[in-house]
Amino acid sequence: MASTVLKFRDVSVVRDGNTILDGIDWTVESDERWVVLGPNGAGKTTLLQIAAAAMHPSTGTAEVLLESLGKVDVFELRPMIGFASTAAARKIPRNETILDVVLTAAYSVSGRWNEEYEEIDLRRAQRVLAEWRLDSFADRRFGSLSDGEQKRVQIARAVMTDPELLLLDEPAASLDLGAREELVGLLGGYASSPASPAIVMVTHHAEEIPQGFTHALLLRDGKVVTSGPFAEALTSETLTETFGLPIELTERDGRYAARAS
Numbered sequence: 001m002a003s004t005v006l007k008f009r010d011v012s013v014v015r016d017g018n019t020i021l022d023g024i025d026w027t028v029e030s031d032e033r034w035v036v037l038g039p040n041g042a043g044k045t046t047l048l049q050i051a052a053a054a055m056h057p058s059t060g061t062a063e064v065l066l067e068s069l070g071k072v073d074v075f076e077l078r079p080m081i082g083f084a085s086t087a088a089a090r091k092i093p094r095n096e097t098i099l100d101v102v103l104t105a106a107y108s109v110s111g112r113w114n115e116e117y118e119e120i121d122l123r124r125a126q127r128v129l130a131e132w133r134l135d136s137f138a139d140r141r142f143g144s145l146s147d148g149e150q151k152r153v154q155i156a157r158a159v160m161t162d163p164e165l166l167l168l169d170e171p172a173a174s175l176d177l178g179a180r181e182e183l184v185g186l187l188g189g190y191a192s193s194p195a196s197p198a199i200v201m202v203t204h205h206a207e208e209i210p211q212g213f214t215h216a217l218l219l220r221d222g223k224v225v226t227s228g229p230f231a232e233a234l235t236s237e238t239l240t241e242t243f244g245l246p247i248e249l250t251e252r253d254g255r256y257a258a259r260a261s
């Protein structure tokens with residue numbers, strides 16, 4: 001049975017006098033896969049920071065995995081949340097092996113010190129590497145991988161702990177067409193599995209929405225333009241309103257493309 005993983009009520013974030021998020025109401029259930037779209041500066045990353053329990057709202061209430069931010073020890077909450085972002089990737093030592101990058105997630109550290117790993121964690125890391133087509137890279141250094149390979153490692157690290165909520169901040173940014181399609185295909189397979197957790201992915205491009213995703217939240221100037229199942233929330237009209245120019249959205253076999261009309 002589905003359970004609620006995120007419940008934001010009238011969430012606002014104010015920084016240096018600027019309202020970055022403004023009165024956000026948003027609920028995510030465990031069987032939903034969300035994409036968050038909006039122009040640069042709309043507040044997407046800030047929204048994800050709250051979902052990751054890495055930031056509190058200035059006003060309003062945010063429940064993450066049924067716990068209210070501000071009332072819960074976030075260090076207990078965070079191991080249940082997988083978060084892949086460029087900021088998290090910067091913390092990965094470039095000389096760490098891929099196996100260790102993924103394995104250290106189980107111990108909530110980046111950079112191997114001298115932990116004794118359990119056999120069960122090792123086996124899980126090897127399974128996760130295979131799922132994300134990284135098994136042949138296990139002994140390679142993180143810094144020696146291509147951008148596309150590094151993105152897959154970041155996601156493998158984020159899912160290593162078997163999280164209840166997976167947050168992805170622009171996972172396909174800067175990838176070439178082949179690397180993007182490989183990643184979107186892998187994410188589509190993962191998202192389509194009933195065993196996968198709730199997913200929220202921030203992206204700039206409709207072409208990067210994997211198959212199996214179900215819901216969209218469209219943000220503009222820190223406010224929700226629309227949110228809900230794709231049939232209502234991801235349309236030419238809602239994208240036109242969000243981006244402030246006429247946009248035509250097309251869909252084929254669960255993949256999307258958007259262009260100015």
Ligand SMILES: Nc1ncnc2c1ncn2[C@@H]1O[C@H](COP(=O)(O)OP(=O)(O)OP(=O)(O)O)[C@@H](O)[C@H]1O
Nearest residue numbers: 015016018020038039040041042043044045046047
């Ligand atoms: N600490 C801060 N102080 C002041 N303004 C901030 C702060 N952090 C973010 N902002 C501003 O808040 C706005 C939203 O930022 P955010 O990174 O959430 O947007 P975004 O939708 O993810 O943007 P992008 O698509 O460009 O990554 C931006 O205008 C940004 O400059």
